[in-house]
Amino acid sequence: MLDGLHLGTTVRGAKRSLHYVKDAVSARVLWGWTPLVPEDAFAECSSGAIRALKNQGHGPFGTYLEFGVSRGTSLAAMHHALEREGLTHVPLVGFDSFQGMPREAQQQGWLPGQYHSTISATRKYLQTKGVNADRVRLIEGWFKDTLTQDTVTRLGLTKASLIMVDCDIYSASREALWFCEPLIDDMAVIFFDDWGWRADINEVGQRDAFADFLSAFPTLSAEALPTYLPQARVFLVKRQVAQAGRKREQASAAADRTRNAQFRARRVFGGVTDRYKI
């Protein structure tokens, strides 16, 4: 016979299992998914960011990097904005665990596993959105394992012009920003989707990560651009000119190394001047 204590434990256990099943189903099916980013507003804002870079004389455009893809709403919106602005050659690379938020998200106000989409559900979603799959690379895994020099070499990354940091928490945002730093040439636009909108409960992860980033790399400065949501922020990040030249040399040396590595593999296997004050 079940006493009160056992009944409580059983009910809690059943609720947890139900929750787990619901999450597992919603990670895989396309119906019933609530977009995590407002598609049209983000696409519009992305077009504005692209035009801002062009107006500043930025070019040729480097890769779009996204940290936190989930189902792929922002990635699809950026793809369409790039097409609209005539940048049909720019590759898009999305990084995600495809297991939802990491365990450490718990201490930072999010739930482990939250926003879970599987890589195949995301691929299907991107297809339904008319995204050209040839331009997109999805990199599955925790950032601590995927944001490495080996990934840079393997993907032939030399420059990033548009960067979406939508991984919400401080630790992941920090990993993303540090990975991007060597890929920022003269300038880039960085989008943050969760700019401390829960500051009342001390949730300021992305804001803190960006502040630390600008302090760690003083040759970078940032200017706010129009945003797409009150809790999101968009920055034009510029590098001091002398440094940008050096970065270009480093990038071209890295590109040479990648080309040489790929060649060897084939042979073997067949403003804005003010710093943004936070």
Ligand SMILES: C[S@@+](CC[C@H](N)C(=O)[O-])C[C@H]1O[C@@H](n2cnc3c(N)ncnc32)[C@H](O)[C@@H]1O
């Ligand atoms: C809010 S969702 C991204 C929403 C997405 N941009 C969209 O438009 O739907 C945040 C994503 O960040 C990913 N994420 C957070 N921390 C991560 C980490 N350390 N490594 C890999 N992925 C991470 C989660 O898996 C989750 O899918």
